[in-house]
Amino acid sequence: MLSGALLSSTLDLLALNPPGWGAVLLWGLWNSVLIAAGAFALGLVIGTLGAYGKLYGGPVTKDLLAVYTTVVRAVPELILILILYFAVTDAMNQGLVALGREKVQISGLVAGILVLGVVQGAYATEVLRGAILAVPSGQIEAARAMGMSPLLLARRVTLPLMLALALPGLANLWLIATKDTALLAVVGFAELTQSTRQAASTTKAFFTFYAAAGVLYLGVSILSTLAFAWVERRARRGQRPVSG
Amino acid sequence: MIRALLIPRRLVMLAILMVIVALVAIYGRWDWLGNPKYQALIVRGIGNTLILLVLTMAIGMALAIPLGLAQAVGPWYLAYPARAFCSVIRGTPLLLQLFLLYYGIGSLFPGIPGIRDSWAWPYLRDAWYYAVLGLSLSVAGYEGEVMRGAFRAVPHGQLEAARAMGMPRLTIFRRIWLPQALHRVLPTLGGETVLQLKATPLVAMITVVDIYAVASRVRSETLITYEPLMLLAVVYMAITGVIVLIFRWFENRVPQRVA
Numbered sequence: 001m002l003s004g005a006l007l008s009s010t011l012d013l014l015a016l017n018p019p020g021w022g023a024v025l026l027w028g029l030w031n032s033v034l035i036a037a038g039a040f041a042l043g044l045v046i047g048t049l050g051a052y053g054k055l056y057g058g059p060v061t062k063d064l065l066a067v068y069t070t071v072v073r074a075v076p077e078l079i080l081i082l083i084l085y086f087a088v089t090d091a092m093n094q095g096l097v098a099l100g101r102e103k104v105q106i107s108g109l110v111a112g113i114l115v116l117g118v119v120q121g122a123y124a125t126e127v128l129r130g131a132i133l134a135v136p137s138g139q140i141e142a143a144r145a146m147g148m149s150p151l152l153l154a155r156r157v158t159l160p161l162m163l164a165l166a167l168p169g170l171a172n173l174w175l176i177a178t179k180d181t182a183l184l185a186v187v188g189f190a191e192l193t194q195s196t197r198q199a200a201s202t203t204k205a206f207f208t209f210y211a212a213a214g215v216l217y218l219g220v221s222i223l224s225t226l227a228f229a230w231v232e233r234r235a236r237r238g239q240r241p242v243s244g
Numbered sequence: 245m246i247r248a249l250l251i252p253r254r255l256v257m258l259a260i261l262m263v264i265v266a267l268v269a270i271y272g273r274w275d276w277l278g279n280p281k282y283q284a285l286i287v288r289g290i291g292n293t294l295i296l297l298v299l300t301m302a303i304g305m306a307l308a309i310p311l312g313l314a315q316a317v318g319p320w321y322l323a324y325p326a327r328a329f330c331s332v333i334r335g336t337p338l339l340l341q342l343f344l345l346y347y348g349i350g351s352l353f354p355g356i357p358g359i360r361d362s363w364a365w366p367y368l369r370d371a372w373y374y375a376v377l378g379l380s381l382s383v384a385g386y387e388g389e390v391m392r393g394a395f396r397a398v399p400h401g402q403l404e405a406a407r408a409m410g411m412p413r414l415t416i417f418r419r420i421w422l423p424q425a426l427h428r429v430l431p432t433l434g435g436e437t438v439l440q441l442k443a444t445p446l447v448a449m450i451t452v453v454d455i456y457a458v459a460s461r462v463r464s465e466t467l468i469t470y471e472p473l474m475l476l477a478v479v480y481m482a483i484t485g486v487i488v489l490i491f492r493w494f495e496n497r498v499p500q501r502v503a
Contacts, residue, residue: 060253074484075477076442078456083473175334182337186449193340200343206351210344214336221335 021199021209028195029216035112035184035191036177042117043173047124052154054129065125072122078183084115085187108189116180123173131166132158164235171228178220192216272471276462285462289455290479296444296454297483300376301437304383309422311384312391326388333385339446341382346374346450375447383440390432394425427498434491438484445476455479 050069053061072080088111093103135158143157185194196213200206249258276282314326333341353359353368367373398421406416445456459472 060257063254063257071477071481074438074481076445076456076480078445079473079476079480083470083477086469086473179337182339185339193337193343196340197343200347204351207344207348210340210348213340214332214344217336217340218332222331 021195021203024195024199025192025209025212025216028190028192028213029220031109031189032178032181032191032193033220035109035116035181036174038109038113039116039120039180040174040177042113043120043124043177044170046117046121047128048159050121050125051128051132054125055132069122069125072119073126077119077180078186080119081115081183081187084118085111088114108184108187111187112181112184112189112191116177116184119180120173120177123176124170127169127173128162128166131162131169134165135161164232164239167228167232167235171225171232174224174228175221178217178224182217268474272474273466273468274471276466276468276471277475282458282462285453285458286455289453289458292452293441293444293454293456294483296375296379296447296452297437297441300379300383301440303376303380304440305387307380307384308387308391311388312393312395312425315388315392316395330385330388333382334389338378338382338443339449342375342378342446342450345378346371350374371447371451374450375452379440379443379447382443383436386439387429387433387436390429390436391425394428395421397428398424430491430495430498434488434495437487437491441480441483441487 050065054065057065096103139157139161140153143153148156181191182193184191185197188194190198192213196209200209203209248254311326311330314322315330318326350368359365359368402420402424403416406420411419444454448454448457448460451457456476459476462472463469
């Protein structure tokens, strides 16, 4: 009797239509996934450039990249997010004022993607550097001997070969990205954790909403794990299975 | 180490860094550092952060060993719950776990009749215990996975030899299996400790006063945006450096034989 009432009130709270908060949570989840995907993509771009810079760049490039990856990996994400968030919004607004435009409120989505992307980039640099190093050097030397230009070599040989090696690390990074979006709740952006906090403090049903958000995050992580396993199987097709 | 810094281009970079630091020191607003109230808070904050780090790593590792063992060699009724626990901890953000523990489960306790008069009430109300619990469970979840691999990676011959010598199972575990597994995770553990350090500022979100919470308070009271954050970054980098050095010392103490 009591549990039946509890169940129906929980379902009411999580309903999609306005008295329920289901739609708010799902919108937050969508924002979280969007930011994570954007940050992951930006991180991959920074990571690829960073990895190439660390491996083939000049001495100054290498030193600067070492400073970037070391600092970003030694300072908590929460603090990086705050510093970068204020710095990015400040810099943009000062730039706009210098150009004679009005100040704008930078969208939380863009700021979130930029900030998490810079953080992801540092980790991606290390993952991709390791993967490129693990590509058999004979393959790269053969391609050079054939007279391939560096860009063609990267596109046709290094990147496809290292993909299978980098995927486990990249899958980890993607999971970190989805979980790091929760930190944007601190700057008040309406991703899943912030929406949940709002729903919970309005309805006072703290346990229900935090548990529901946990289930949503868990669902994302389980689906991503399955997806990455599938991609890795595809990337490794034609390779001999490694067995210890 | 020092010699690597004395190359001309690195000297130039060091000089640029010094200029930046000097500019920040001169033009930044650091007067709040002279305030005795904030000085006491900063010391307390750093202390709390360090206590949280050491305490939760210790409790977490103590939980991770049985979790790893259950997953590596346990029967299914132990292995499945252990695996599920690790998946849930690793699949959800720590911030959400802390919210769920402190606001979610914490909000259920006052509904239990008579609990306000019991001895447990002061503990159930205090965010500190929720923070310790949340961070410890997080360590247990991540390290449980690491320990699973480590227990599996101990060569079979070692265990078989011990069994052939007639060692009881507990002695094998205590003398052979656990030490070798721990030896294997030592390099990983250093990195995980740094990750754990970087997770501690999240407890400020459930009102625990660590160094991050102190910096937030300085920011909201003095309306200075960047300087407290920079101090934070420096503090965390310094602690990270110390952790790396400690683990390097540990690893050097344990004799290595590379086959």
